[in-house]
Amino acid sequence: MTLEPTIAVRGARTRTARVPTKPHGQWAVDGTEPLNGNEEFKLADNGLNVRERIENEYAKGGFASIDPTDLHGRFRWWGLYTQRKPGIDGGRTAQLEPHELEDEYFMLRVRIDGGQLTTQQLRVIGEISTEFARDSADVTDRQNVQLHWIAIEDVPEVWRRLEEVGLSTTEACGDVPRVILGSPVAGIAADEIIDPTPQIHEIAERFIGDESLANLPRKYKTAITGHPSQDVVHEINDCAFVAVEHPELGIGYDLWVGGALSTVPRLAERLGTFVPPERVAEVWHGITQIFRDYGYRRLRNKARLKFLLADWGVERFREVLETEYLDSPLPDGPAAPKPIGQGDHVGVHRQKDGLFYVGAAPAVGRVSGSILTALADLAEAHGSQRIRTTPHQKLLVLDIAEDRVESLIAGLDRLGLAARPSLFRRGTIACTGIEYCKLAIVETKANAADAITQLEERLGHLEPEIGRPITLHVNGCPNSCARIQVADIGLKGQLITNAAGEQVPGYQVHLGGGLAGEGRAEAGLGRTVRGLKVEATGIADYAERVIRRYLADRAEGESFAVWAHGADEEALQ
Incomplete structure (x- = not known):
């Protein structure tokens, strides 16, 4: 192939900048x-x-x-x-x-x-x-x-x-x-x-x-x-x-x-x-x-x-x-205000036109063609022709009349799309993982879904005390497609050595990250604790342990992220 590239590059201006030892390829x-x-x-x-x-x-x-x-x-x-x-x-x-x-x-x-x-x-x-x-x-x-x-x-x-x-x-x-x-x-x-x-x-x-x-x-x-x-x-x-x-x-x-x-x-x-x-x-x-x-x-x-x-x-x-x-400079502007509300839009919400939208959570984004087709049928049967996807692996159905909301929610539940999910299902996302991805080291979707089920069983009764989703993001490699550094609990896939000295699939743990649209006042990256790793089959065990410690040790009104950044390493094990 000998096609000559067509490149539109504007002329560089003379600047006083550090000269790199090697060209950056700019x-x-x-x-x-x-x-x-x-x-x-x-x-x-x-x-x-x-x-x-x-x-x-x-x-x-x-x-x-x-x-x-x-x-x-x-x-x-x-x-x-x-x-x-x-x-x-x-x-x-x-x-x-x-x-x-x-x-x-x-x-x-x-x-x-x-x-x-x-x-x-x-x-x-x-x-x-x-x-x-x-x-x-x-x-x-x-x-x-x-x-x-x-x-x-x-x-x-x-x-x-x-x-x-x-x-x-x-x-x-x-x-x-x-x-x-x-x-x-x-x-x-x-x-x-x-x-x-x-x-x-x-x-x-x-x-x-x-x-x-x-x-x-x-x-x-x-x-x-x-x-x-x-x-x-x-x-x-x-x-x-x-x-x-x-x-x-x-x-x-x-x-x-x-x-x-x-x-x-x-x-x-x-x-x-x-x-x-x-x-x-x-x-x-x-x-x-x-x-x-x-x-x-x-x-x-x-x-x-x-x-x-x-x-x-x-x-x-x-x-x-x-x-x-640009054709002309931009005016100075104020910072955007602090975020209000939860940005995943799960649940039932009134629209500006008086109708309602309903946000539902698949398990870690995993659906199927059959589910998507059935969701289209379900939405249309309830008077909607509009669906939205979200940056949190959720699905929204728009334009639902108030008297049809509960029927829609029941239909979503039958499809495995929960409009009233547990905090653990709502807060968990996972990347593609080793099932399909050539870069992955560890399974993600199945491990995360299993962890959700176990956490619902073990901690479901504590949801009122927890109050808001504690985000759990599971990634199959270091590349962070599942945003591990900005989760309350972020898990980075890698091979680890277990207590028996065997090399097994597992995760490095990141704690206390978050983004503005996820209920935090401002964004921040999570911390890592030296040597803190969990086996791939032990996600629920670790999450339960650290969440219980958070509930026991937190100050009044203290979020998981704030607690995790201030906690001693012993408390995070």
């Missing part, structure tokens, strides 16, 4: 010569171009016909990853090459910007799952739906069906602008400050699939909310907009930049600006171009926007944004 500073294999394949051919090959070559020739660089690289631009071959234990994850770990089937991620679905769209996803994906489906903490067991021969038909109802997998993975998180109650919440739907739609329609933004240093995550609960985990996104009222300019957004977790967690920072609704797309585009032009590309583990922000600082970042990428 296009606007060092030029566009690729400094690693990932950058080479991205410059050789835009990832978006692989769709034509999938449809015209690979779907006809089968898995064996796929070019390795497309398979392990560009396929991600269309929401496709090979999944883990069954039977490979976690101890071999780091020992095997990708082709040795992978099965000849794909995880396919359906992109759902803002988490907004019609019942027709949900039904199509469910039907695709049952017909092409062995009835698999997970609701993710990025508001997407993921399917498994997709064969390359079926991908064109899956795309056709999705696009027929206005859905896609475009840039659902890869070094691109990923799905835009949006408030799940956008446009319907009675206490909403502003409906961010127009801004979400403008960004998606103008820029998703734009070739000039389809080669970023790494993934790029966006969140926008107009709800006072701040329900989109904005503190861990690359670019986020949070509703605020300016004393002179009215309702708009507080701008946050540079958040991300993985192995080097960093919370986003405010730029101190006020963004009017009509300028959100322009500002988003400017920040995305900064990442493209100045982001670090030499080392993959330093290629997220958070590393650039850490080196530049907020003042310089804002100055570059306003002078090089």
Whole structure:
């Protein structure tokens, strides 16, 4: 492939900055010569171009016909990853090459910007799952739906069906602008400050699939909310907009930049600006171009926007944004107010139009195509044609008349979707884990679901005393797809040595993290205690032990996070 790349890079300005011993691979500073294999394949051919090959070559020739660089690289631009071959234990994850770990089937991620679905769209996803994906489906903490067991021969038909109802997998993975998180109650919440739907739609329609933004240093995550609960985990996104009222300019957004977790967690920072609704797309585009032009590309583990922000600082970042990428500077703005309420939206809530929405919790996001199809049928039978996904692996049914709420809840219960869940089910999320993920070391979904059941049995009677969900996030590897550093109890999958000296699957423990939209006054990262690890089968045992200690030792009104950060290490064992 010898296609010449089309690159839009604005001229770099002279700055007094520390000169690195090696180039970072910043296009606007060092030029566009690729400094690693990932950058080479991205410059050789835009990832978006692989769709034509999938449809015209690979779907006809089968898995064996796929070019390795497309398979392990560009396929991600269309929401496709090979999944883990069954039977490979976690101890071999780091020992095997990708082709040795992978099965000849794909995880396919359906992109759902803002988490907004019609019942027709949900039904199509469910039907695709049952017909092409062995009835698999997970609701993710990025508001997407993921399917498994997709064969390359079926991908064109899956795309056709999705696009027929206005859905896609475009840039659902890869070094691109990923799905835009949006408030799940956008446009319907009675206490909403502003409906961010127009801004979400403008960004998606103008820029998703734009070739000039389809080669970023790494993934790029966006969140926008107009709800006072701040329900989109904005503190861990690359670019986020949070509703605020300016004393002179009215309702708009507080701008946050540079958040991300993985192995080097960093919370986003405010730029101190006020963004009017009509300028959100322009500002988003400017920040995305900064990442493209100045982001670090030499080392993959330093290629997220958070590393650039850490080196530049907020003042310089804002100055570059306003002078090089925006038509005019942004006004200074106030910080968004402290969040109000629980941002997962579980339970029954009145809408601004007098109808109700009902938020339900699947067990750690695990559903199925059959459940999704049945949910579409159930919603329609109760007068609704709108479903929302959330960044907390939950599902919302909108537009329910008051006299039909209890009937809907009963129907949700029959589907395994609890609108009145225990605190433990409500507060637990889990990543894909070793069942499907090539990076995972430990099982997650099944272990977390088992822990929920055990905690309900052991501590269910203490829920009134606990008061609010104690978040339990279970991750199969160090990459934090389940946000372990911002959970009350975060579990990072790894191999550990048990009391008998045997190496077994387990988790390192993080304690006392949390985000604003999860009932905390402000975001914070959890602490780790040296040597504190639990076996994969012992999640409930550990959680019960530490929760009971919290209840015994806490000061009046003290949250789990505050207690965990102040407790002696002995109390956390």
